[in-house]
Amino acid sequence: MANNYKMIAKTLYGFEAILAKELLDLGAVDIKQGNRMVSFVGDKGFMYKANLCLRTAIKILKPYESFKVNSEQELYDNIKKLPWEDFLDVNGSLAIDSAVHSEIFTHSQYVALKSKDAIVDRFREKFGKRPDVDLDFPDLRINIHIEKNNCNVSLDSSGDSLHKRGYRGATNIAPINEVFAAGLLLLSGWQGQCDFLDPMCGSGTIPIEAAMIACNIPPNLNRKEFAFEKWKDWDEDLFEKIEESTMKKVRDFHYKIRGFDKAPSAVMKAKENVKNANLSDFIEIEQQNFFQTQKENEDYLHMVFNPPYGERLEINVEEFYSKIGDTLKQNYHGTHAWFFTSNSEAIKSVGLRASRKIKLFNAGLEGRLLKYVIYQGSKKASKN
Known part of the structure; x- marks a missing residue:
């Protein structure tokens, strides 16, 4: 149990209960349903298994840090002080996805840009160079979620949305996810x-x-x-x-x-x-x-x-x-x-x-x- 940690499986509206059952059947513990998400606890192997086996999950996120933010500067400072070099090489690449439901922050792309600036500035100051941004195949994909003034920073373990199973080469005019x-x-x-x-x-x-x-x-x-x-x-x-x-x-x-x-x-x-x-x-x-x-x-x-x-x-x-x-x-x-x-x-x-x-x-x-x-x-x- 010492190697266990909390994770979040994101899903579509109305699928929370069936995703929770999938997680239970796979062996997750401490399962809690939220809005379009289900949190659970497992180890690294379970994170691999969740990505491989969950049918109704869109992404599996590993929460990293949470803090209050009341301004752009606070967001920048809090992101910058995190030890990103533990997860990413200076010669590597990153991408940031963000979602905001806040009066302070109204543009998710701006939040992603500000967070990226904070991370690359940390690398530049520590190592004299910075990682690249690669939106398609980054070495590290980061998820920022701001609800009011609560900021949750997570590592995205999935990459592309899990609906992209890999079997669908050809689609018709209105394919179903x-x-x-x-x-x-x-x-x-x-x-x-x-x-x-x-x-x-x-x-x-x-x-x-x-x-x-x-x-x-x-x-x-x-x-x-x-x-x-x-x-x-x-x-x-x-x-x-x-x-x-x-x-x-x-x-x-x-x-x-x-x-x-x-x-x-x-x-x-x-x-x-x-x-x-x-x-x-x-x-x-x-x-x-x-x-x-x-x-x-x-x-x-x-x-x-x-x-x-x-x-x-x-x-x-x-x-x-x-x-x-x-x-x-x-x-x-x-x-x-x-x-x-x-x-x-x-x-x-x-x-x-x-x-x-x-x-x-x-x-x-x-x-x-x-x-x-x-x-x-x-x-x-x-x-x-």
């Missing part, structure tokens, strides 16, 4: 317990995330790098051991995962992404217009999808969502269908009563994840 896709699946209760269908799969993100959940494959296995690999205390042997132990927990899957899309270009991209993720054995992508399909058998089907809602793809919303409702009702008995939409008019057009509505945000758009239980034959008493 991988973390958002995984969150929808986990909120829907998907664990690989039956056949699965995404009837409007686009570039294949939801079926890919569904297969990784079903087979218990670490979501970030295909990533090229994490920020912690450039840290001075990087332990490659430890990381490889953790990677090896997570791969031992991969399980087989005996049902079908399918994705439909009516656009040939989307089908081609989805197949390419499935191949990149090494999941071709588990996922079938087909060119199909969902409105002309029906359920293949009497077995229970789990459906999760992200239909267009008129923001980035032009559709007649009323007609389109009415067709979704009709197709489910007539052709997909014995299905639990979940979909997300940010169009409130669309929900009215479905013509079915949702048994659950969960408020979420996708790319800044507020919407609802809806659950529709399509009964086999007449409606039976059921616990949803």
Whole structure:
């Protein structure tokens, strides 16, 4: 326990509880949910594991220092006095991300610039030279968060957002974020317990995330790098051991995962992404217009999808969502269908009563994840 320290996993609104459960299942301790974040305690190996295995985390931050700031000068002075040479060589490179919710500081970019000045000035005074700024592949990525006059400085262990899994080479016109896709699946209760269908799969993100959940494959296995690999205390042997132990927990899957899309270009991209993720054995992508399909058998089907809602793809919303409702009702008995939409008019057009509505945000758009239980034959008493 002596080597344990507090960390913060950042996430999207509405995913805090499922991220907390993921952390608990991985073995984290002292888990506390916040707003779009969950704090937890673990050691260096657990930090590696969290980056590799968490499906609904965007970043894993290692808090470094906290202090009060009431002016630009106080921010500069407090940042400058920290021993940055413990983490970064003078010939290395850095990048700073910042977020501010404060009346004193109103521009996050200015806070990042002021913090960068403080760090490079410290190096210049101590060593006569300074590290470079590299926004894409820095040796050290620093996160500054100011809430009112509280400043929290953290080391970003992830680097690029963890939604960049590494399997998606090709996307369609409105791709869904991988973390958002995984969150929808986990909120829907998907664990690989039956056949699965995404009837409007686009570039294949939801079926890919569904297969990784079903087979218990670490979501970030295909990533090229994490920020912690450039840290001075990087332990490659430890990381490889953790990677090896997570791969031992991969399980087989005996049902079908399918994705439909009516656009040939989307089908081609989805197949390419499935191949990149090494999941071709588990996922079938087909060119199909969902409105002309029906359920293949009497077995229970789990459906999760992200239909267009008129923001980035032009559709007649009323007609389109009415067709979704009709197709489910007539052709997909014995299905639990979940979909997300940010169009409130669309929900009215479905013509079915949702048994659950969960408020979420996708790319800044507020919407609802809806659950529709399509009964086999007449409606039976059921616990949803």
